[in-house]
Amino acid sequence: MTQKTVRTRFAPSPTGPLHIGGVRTALFSWLLARHHGGKFILRIEDTDQKRFVEGSIELITDALSWLGIDYDEGPDKAGGFGPYVQSERLPLYQKWAQWLLDNDKAYRCFCSSERLEQVNNEKKARKEPHGYDRLCRTLSKEEIEQNLADGKTFTIRLKVPLDGQTVGHDLIRGEVVFDNNTLQDAVILKTDGFPTYHLANVIDDHFMEISHVTRANEWLPSLPLHLILWDAFGWEKPLYAHLPVLLNPNGQGKMSKRFEAFNADGKKILVLAKEYKDAGYLPEAMLNFMVNIGWNFGDEREVFTIQEAIERFDINTVNPANSAFPIEKLDWMNGVYIREKLSMDDLAKRLRPILENAGLEVNVDRLLKIMPLVRERIKSLNDIVDLAGFFFHETFAPPTPEMLIPKKMDKAGTKALLDASYDRYSAVPEAEFLTANLLAIGTGLVSDLSLNNSQVFGVLRVAVTGQSISTPTFETMEIFGKEESLKRIKIAIDLLA
RNA sequence: GCUCUAUUCGUCUAGGGGACUAGGACGUGUCCCUCUCAAGGACAAAACACGGGUUCGAAUCCCGUAUGGAGCACCA
Numbered sequence: 369m370t371q372k373t374v375r376t377r378f379a380p381s382p383t384g385p386l387h388i389g390g391v392r393t394a395l396f397s398w399l400l401a402r403h404h405g406g407k408f409i410l411r412i413e414d415t416d417q418k419r420f421v422e423g424s425i426e427l428i429t430d431a432l433s434w435l436g437i438d439y440d441e442g443p444d445k446a447g448g449f450g451p452y453v454q455s456e457r458l459p460l461y462q463k464w465a466q467w468l469l470d471n472d473k474a475y476r477c478f479c480s481s482e483r484l485e486q487v488n489n490e491k492k493a494r495k496e497p498h499g500y501d502r503l504c505r506t507l508s509k510e511e512i513e514q515n516l517a518d519g520k521t522f523t524i525r526l527k528v529p530l531d532g533q534t535v536g537h538d539l540i541r542g543e544v545v546f547d548n549n550t551l552q553d554a555v556i557l558k559t560d561g562f563p564t565y566h567l568a569n570v571i572d573d574h575f576m577e578i579s580h581v582t583r584a585n586e587w588l589p590s591l592p593l594h595l596i597l598w599d600a601f602g603w604e605k606p607l608y609a610h611l612p613v614l615l616n617p618n619g620q621g622k623m624s625k626r627f628e629a630f631n632a633d634g635k636k637i638l639v640l641a642k643e644y645k646d647a648g649y650l651p652e653a654m655l656n657f658m659v660n661i662g663w664n665f666g667d668e669r670e671v672f673t674i675q676e677a678i679e680r681f682d683i684n685t686v687n688p689a690n691s692a693f694p695i696e697k698l699d700w701m702n703g704v705y706i707r708e709k710l711s712m713d714d715l716a717k718r719l720r721p722i723l724e725n726a727g728l729e730v731n732v733d734r735l736l737k738i739m740p741l742v743r744e745r746i747k748s749l750n751d752i753v754d755l756a757g758f759f760f761h762e763t764f765a766p767p768t769p770e771m772l773i774p775k776k777m778d779k780a781g782t783k784a785l786l787d788a789s790y791d792r793y794s795a796v797p798e799a800e801f802l803t804a805n806l807l808a809i810g811t812g813l814v815s816d817l818s819l820n821n822s823q824v825f826g827v828l829r830v831a832v833t834g835q836s837i838s839t840p841t842f843e844t845m846e847i848f849g850k851e852e853s854l855k856r857i858k859i860a861i862d863l864l865a
Numbered sequence: 866g867c868u869c870u871a872u873u874c875g876u877c878u879a880g881g882g883g884a885c886u887a888g889g890a891c892g893u894g895u896c897c898c899u900c901u902c903a904a905g906g907a908c909a910a911a912a913c914a915c916g917g918g919u920u921c922g923a924a925u926c927c928c929g930u931a932u933g934g935a936g937c938a939c940c941a
Contacts, residue, residue: 589936825900
């Protein structure tokens with residue numbers, strides 16, 4: 369085989385935002401192109417005017433760019449094979465549909481949709497496989513002329529061989545054989561002059577010089593149609609790879625943008641790329657996670673950079689089986705990236721807008737200071753708000769007395785502890801209000817008051833942070849400083865008075 | 866219903882005739898660490914869908930069955 373330039377494409381329909389199944393398809397196509405140093409193309413398949421949703425294209429490109437899946441050619445990126453939007457290529461499809469007609473590879477079908485429906489119903493009643501009965505395939509020249517003269521509308525259908533077999537080769541699953549007598553004379557050009565997927569897809573892949581057609585598994589059943597079309601045109605076929613489908617986390621049914629899917633525990637399953645972004649997942653973690661579904665790095669590593677994945681990616685080793693979406697592994701992966709792969713600065717940069725969106729005013733110095741305290745403790749960027757949002761509250765939201773009093777302690781005991789704490793921490797010079805010193809005093813309180821660490825540190829935590837789950841107590845006090853810390857302890861004392 | 870396709874721990878996966886007492890990861894459980902929550906460390910439970918072949922030998926090859934998934938539109 370001659371070594372052509374590798375050109376792959378992602379060809380979504382602009383029917384709404386990009387969902388996670390689309391991301392996976394795009395990602396694998398992109399990896400294939402990047403691995404070979406080839407080109408990755410974005411093509412918009414908008415041949416169904418009814419399903420077009422305004423703004424979809426931008427939603428799709430936004431999602432791709434968030435993830436870092438960049439394309440070399442596309443609607444907004446000329447590359448010499450455009451236009452990259454199918455509705456702008458209509459004359460091309462019409463020309464080649466006519467060519468098929470002229471060469472007896474296709475025929476005009478004048479059947480109404482009502483008749484088509486009726487045929488199907490009858491077939492269904494007879495328990496036969498449904499499909500078109502090929503009535504117009506055998507129309508005489510005169511009949512065709514008459515229909516045209518009558519101004520009847522028509523579709524163009526592919527003339528599929530009635531017997532024999534069509535054999536396809538799929539990079540992921542090997543040889544796939546179809547009996548031609550199970551195939552349909554599919555419509556390739558609609559009455560409105562628009563092509564269907566089958567026609568547009570083959571013509572575009574040919575003229576855009578696509579070397580590898582990577583698409584979702586659901587296309588495998590129509591592969592023979594496409595192969596027949598390629599042969600009808602006499603064009604050199606690309607290589608095909610049908611990617612396995614992403615199933616819901618419970619393993620039932622595919623992840624789809626059309627359903628509101630739920631987990632076994634009733635949690636909503638995120639299906640749109642943007643929902644993952646909004647939920648605080650990092651694009652790097654997302655990509656790393658997705659690459660591990662249906663493909664593996666080759667050794668036992670699961671955490672690696674996208675560069676490393678590109679180097680090793682091989683479409684031939686993709687696992688042909690569908691897989692459930694292992695969402696809990698994404699949570700873990702996101703945590704790994706937050707605590708091990710991002711610098712403190714980088715993390716802070718990404719956390720800042722999240723705090724701001726929560727209505728908090730972010731002091732950047734303070735944000736940087738708390739990085740070491742939070743990064744081991746959050747799995748999603750959004751977790752920062754609950755864990756450490758209190759660092760940026762304009763006014764202190766004090767705890768309730770119930771939160772303050774630990775189990776196995778009473779109000780008087782807790783107050784006594786706070787009183788003692790106030791006295792001792794007051795005695796610390798401001799410049800020495802540091803974690804190690806604060807801890808030493810805390811430990812002193814433990815032994816002097818015959819309490820345990822958990823009681824003393826816990827009461828101080830609640831007093832100072834206003835919450836029972838937080839960053840570590842003394843580190844937090846150091847960051848707040850002496851004045852603020854004492855002020856808060858005093859508030860707690862008053863609450864128990 | 867018909868066609869295609871797939872099937873290894875709960876989940877993502879490794880494996881492609883002998884290296885399998887089936888490996889890793891997430892999750893789960895127990896223990897350690899511990900001021901909360903995490904993180905970290907240690908250990909554990911947990912799978913070749915089933916039935917027939919082929920073979921000296923099968924998770925691996927073949928055939929059936931079962932189950933999952935997809936497709937069967939003038940949607941992609």
